[in-house]
Amino acid sequence: MIDTQLAALLCSGSFILIGLYAAIFLDNIIKKIIGLSFIEEGANLFLITLAYKADGIVPIFLPGMSPDWFMANSAYPLPHALVLTSIVIGACTLAVTLAIAMVLYKKHGSLSASKILGDNHE
Amino acid sequence: MNELIPLMVIIPITAAIILNALGGKNSAVKTLSFVVAIVLPLIPIISNYGFHYFGGHSPLIDNGNLLSSLPSFISNGSLSTFHIGISYSFEGLQKILLFFLFIVGFLAIFTTINERKRISGQYMFLMFMGLGSVTAMLLSDDIFHMYIFFEIAIISQVGIILSSNDEQKYETAMKYMILGSIGGPILLTGIGFLLALVGSVNITDITYVIKNGIIDPYSPVFLFSFGLIFFGWIYSVGLPPFHTIKSAVYSKATPSGSALLQALSVVIFISFGLAILRIYSHLPFVHEVIIFFSLAGMILSITMALIETDLRRIIGFLAVGELGYIGLGFGIGTNLSITAALFQGLNELIITALLFIGFGVILQLTKTSDITKLGGLIEDNPKISIMVLLGGFAMAGVPPLNGFQSKLMLIQSALKANFPELAIIMILVSIVTFMTFIKIFHAAYLKPKPNNLTVEKSLVPRSTIFAVGVLLIICIVLGLIPDLVVKEFSVFVGGLI
Amino acid sequence: MDIYILIHNSVQKFKDKIKKDTITNENVSSAMAAELTIISTILISSIMLRHVNVLLTVLIILGLGLFLITNMPLISKLKKEQDDSLNKMMFYVILTLAILVSAIYWGVLK
Numbered sequence: 001m002i003d004t005q006l007a008a009l010l011c012s013g014s015f016i017l018i019g020l021y022a023a024i025f026l027d028n029i030i031k032k033i034i035g036l037s038f039i040e041e042g043a044n045l046f047l048i049t050l051a052y053k054a055d056g057i058v059p060i061f062l063p064g065m066s067p068d069w070f071m072a073n074s075a076y077p078l079p080h081a082l083v084l085t086s087i088v089i090g091a092c093t094l095a096v097t098l099a100i101a102m103v104l105y106k107k108h109g110s111l112s113a114s115k116i117l118g119d120n121h122e
Numbered sequence: 123m124n125e126l127i128p129l130m131v132i133i134p135i136t137a138a139i140i141l142n143a144l145g146g147k148n149s150a151v152k153t154l155s156f157v158v159a160i161v162l163p164l165i166p167i168i169s170n171y172g173f174h175y176f177g178g179h180s181p182l183i184d185n186g187n188l189l190s191s192l193p194s195f196i197s198n199g200s201l202s203t204f205h206i207g208i209s210y211s212f213e214g215l216q217k218i219l220l221f222f223l224f225i226v227g228f229l230a231i232f233t234t235i236n237e238r239k240r241i242s243g244q245y246m247f248l249m250f251m252g253l254g255s256v257t258a259m260l261l262s263d264d265i266f267h268m269y270i271f272f273e274i275a276i277i278s279q280v281g282i283i284l285s286s287n288d289e290q291k292y293e294t295a296m297k298y299m300i301l302g303s304i305g306g307p308i309l310l311t312g313i314g315f316l317l318a319l320v321g322s323v324n325i326t327d328i329t330y331v332i333k334n335g336i337i338d339p340y341s342p343v344f345l346f347s348f349g350l351i352f353f354g355w356i357y358s359v360g361l362p363p364f365h366t367i368k369s370a371v372y373s374k375a376t377p378s379g380s381a382l383l384q385a386l387s388v389v390i391f392i393s394f395g396l397a398i399l400r401i402y403s404h405l406p407f408v409h410e411v412i413i414f415f416s417l418a419g420m421i422l423s424i425t426m427a428l429i430e431t432d433l434r435r436i437i438g439f440l441a442v443g444e445l446g447y448i449g450l451g452f453g454i455g456t457n458l459s460i461t462a463a464l465f466q467g468l469n470e471l472i473i474t475a476l477l478f479i480g481f482g483v484i485l486q487l488t489k490t491s492d493i494t495k496l497g498g499l500i501e502d503n504p505k506i507s508i509m510v511l512l513g514g515f516a517m518a519g520v521p522p523l524n525g526f527q528s529k530l531m532l533i534q535s536a537l538k539a540n541f542p543e544l545a546i547i548m549i550l551v552s553i554v555t556f557m558t559f560i561k562i563f564h565a566a567y568l569k570p571k572p573n574n575l576t577v578e579k580s581l582v583p584r585s586t587i588f589a590v591g592v593l594l595i596i597c598i599v600l601g602l603i604p605d606l607v608v609k610e611f612s613v614f615v616g617g618l619i
Numbered sequence: 620m621d622i623y624i625l626i627h628n629s630v631q632k633f634k635d636k637i638k639k640d641t642i643t644n645e646n647v648s649s650a651m652a653a654e655l656t657i658i659s660t661i662l663i664s665s666i667m668l669r670h671v672n673v674l675l676t677v678l679i680i681l682g683l684g685l686f687l688i689t690n691m692p693l694i695s696k697l698k699k700e701q702d703d704s705l706n707k708m709m710f711y712v713i714l715t716l717a718i719l720v721s722a723i724y725w726g727v728l729k
Contacts, residue, residue, distance in 0.1 A: 023303075033300075039308075042311075043310040047317070050314060050318045078321075082266050082317070085266075090307075093276075093277065093299070093303060093306070096277055096299060097299045100292055117293055117296060118706070305712075308716065342724060348723060357712075363712050363714075366703065421661070425653040425657050429649055429650050429698060541667070543664060546663055547663055547664060550660060551656075554656050557652060561649060
C-alpha cells in the first residue's frame with residue numbers, strides 16, 4: 001500500500017514539472033496556458049498535502065473530546081484555508097490569460113507563440 | 123486610532139468595487155475617485171502606530187483569561203506566542219511609505235481624470251485595486267497574505283497595461299502573464315515549504331521559531347524554501363532575468379499608469395525584501411545572493427537603457443536599474459544600509475513617477491516616443507522640461523536633491539561594511555544614469571527640431587504641471603531635510619534586526 | 620595584438636552592427652559608454668571574490684579581462700539576448716530557477 005501523502009507529493013511535483021515542460025517547449029499559446037495552470041495546481045496540491053493526516057478527523061473540536069486526543073488525530077486546518085484562497089486567485093489569473101489569448105488570436109489569426117510573442121520590438 | 127489601520131486597505135478596495143459598478147457614469151466616477159484619492163493620504167497621517175489583529179485574534183499570550191483556561195502544553199509552549207489570525211503592523215516605515223504611495227497614487231489618478239474626457243470606472247477600479255493590494259502587502263505580517271495581494275496587484279498591473287493605446291500591449295501583457303504564472307506558483311510552493319516546516323505563515327512566528335532553535339535553520343526544506351521564495355521575489359520586482367519584461371511593462375502603459383505601476387513595484391520590492399531579510403538573514407549566503415542579483419540588475423539595465431531608443435523604454439530600464447540600489451542596501455545588511463535602501467526606495471517611487479508623468483507630455487503632444495524622431499521641444503513646454511531636468515538630476519544623485527542623500531547614505535554604508543567595490547560601482551552607475559538622462563533630455567528637448575515632427579498645439583494640461591510640480595517639491599524637501607523620514611526608517615530598522 | 624588596434628576595430632564593428640539605425644554620434648558614443656560600463660563594472664565587482672580567495676581573484680580577473688576585451692563588441696550580443704522574445708526570456712528564467720535552487724540546495728547540503 002502506497003502512502004497517500006507521499007503519492008500526493010510526488011504527484012504535485014510531477015504536475016509542476018509537466019507544467020514547466022509544457023510552458024517552455026509547446027508552441028501553442030493555449031497549450032502553454034494549460035501548462036501554466038498545471039504548475040498552479042501542482043502548488044495547490046502540494047499545500048493541501050501538508051494538511052493530510054492518515055485516518056485523521058475533521059478539525060472541529062466537539063464537546064466531549066479530550067484535547068490530547070484531538071491534537072493527535074485532527075488534520076491541520078490552516079492549509080485548507082490557504083488553498084481555497086489560492087485556487088480563487090489561480091482561476092482569476094487563468095481567466096485573464098485566456099482573455100488575452102483570445103484577443104491575440106483575433107489580432108494575429110494564429111496561436112503560435114514564436115510568431116506572436118517573438119521579437120517584434122524592431 | 124488603531125481602527126484606521128485596516129481601513130487603509132478596505133477604503134481603496136471598496137472604492138474600486140463601487141467604481142467598477144458605476145462603470146460609464148462619467149461625472150460620478152470622476153467625483154468619487156477624486157474624493158477617495160484625496161482622502162487616502164490623510165489616513166496614514168492620522169492613524170496611530172500599532173497592530174491590528176483580524177477577527178480579534180491576538181496571540182494567546184496577550185489574553186490572560188483565555189490562556190489560563192487552556193491545557194498546559196499550549197499555555198507553556200511556543201504555541202501561545204503564535205499569531206492565530208492575519209495581523210497588520212503599522213509603524214514608521216509603513217506610515218511614510220504609504221503616505222507617499224498614496225500621494226503618487228493621487229497624482230496618477232488626478233492626471234488621468236483631467237487628461238481624458240471620458241473616464242471608465244473599470245480603469246479607476248484597476249488603479250485603486252493596485253493601491254489597496256500593495257498597501258495590504260506592506261502592512262501584512264503574513265507571507266501568504268502578501269502572496270495573495272501580490273497576485274491581485276499583478277492582475278491589476280496587467281489591466282493597467284491593457285487600457286493604454288500602445289500597439290504591442292496585448293503581446294507584452296501575455297508575456298508578463300506567462301512569466302508571472304511561473305513565478306507566482308513557485309513563490310507559493312516556497313511558502314508551502316515554510317508552512318510545512320513551521321506550521322504558520324506569520325513572519326513573526328517564523329522568526330521566533332528560528333531564533334529559539336525550534337527548527338533547524340540549515341535543514342534542506344528551509345534552504346529550498348529560500349530558493350523558491352527568492353525566485354518569486356526577483357520575479358515580483360524585476361531583477362534579472364525579469365528586467366526585460368518589467369521595463370517593457372512600464373513602457374506600454376499610459377504615462378500616469380506607468381507612474382503608478384512603478385510605485386507598486388517599489389512597494390512590492392520593499393515588502394517582500396523585508397520579509398526575506400527577516401526570515402532568512404541568518405543564513406550565510408543570503409546577502410551575497412541578493413548582492414549578486416542586484417548588481418546584475420543595475421549593470422544590465424543601465425547598459426540597456428544606454429543603447430535603447432524608445433523614450434519610455436529607457437525610463438523603464440532606468441527605473442529597474444534603480445531598484446538594484448535598494449537591493450544592494452538590503453544585501454549589505456547593516457542597519458545603516460537597510461535604512462539607506464528604504465530611503466532610496468522612497469525616493470525612487472517619487473522620482474520615477476515624476477519622470478514618467480513629465481515625459482508623458484512628449485508622447486501626448488507628438489504621438490511618438492522614439493528619441494531619434496524627437497527634438498526641440500523646449501520651446502513648446504519650457505516649464506515641464508525644467509522640472510523634468512531637475513527630476514533627472516534627482517535620479518542621478520545630484521545634490522541637493524533627494525536621490526543624492528540616499529545614494530550618499532548607501533555609498534557610506536558600503537564603505538563602512540568593507541565593500542568599497544560596491545561603492546565604486548554605485549558611483550559609476552549613477553554617473554552613467556546621469557549620462558543616459560542627459561542623452562534623452564538632449565534628444566527630446568535641446569536638439570534641433572526635425573522637419574517632419576508635428577507637435578500638437580494644445581496646451582499641456584494644468585494637472586500634469588501640478589503633478590510634476592508637487593513631486594519635484596517633495597524631491598527638494600526630502601533632499602534638504604532627509605531627517606524627516608530617515609529617522610523613522612532607522613528606528614524601524616533598529617527594531618527589525 | 621596591440622590593444623589600441625583591438626579597440627579601434629571594435630569601434631568599426633559597432634558601426635556595422637547598428638547600421639540599420641541612422642548612425643549618429645549619440646548612438647556610437649552611447650554604445651561605447653555601455654561597453655566600457657559593462658567591462659569596468661564586471662571587473663570591479665569580481666574584486667569582491669577577494670573575500671573568498673585572493674589568488675583565485677587575481678586569476679579570475681586576469682581571465683575575465685582578457686575574455687571581455689577579446690570579445691569586444693559585447694553590447695550588441697547582450698542586446699540580442701535581451702530582446703523581447705518570449706523564448707529567450709523563458710530560457711533565462713528557467714535557467715535562473717534551476718541554478719538558484721540547485722546551488723542553494725546541494726551547495727549547502729554538500
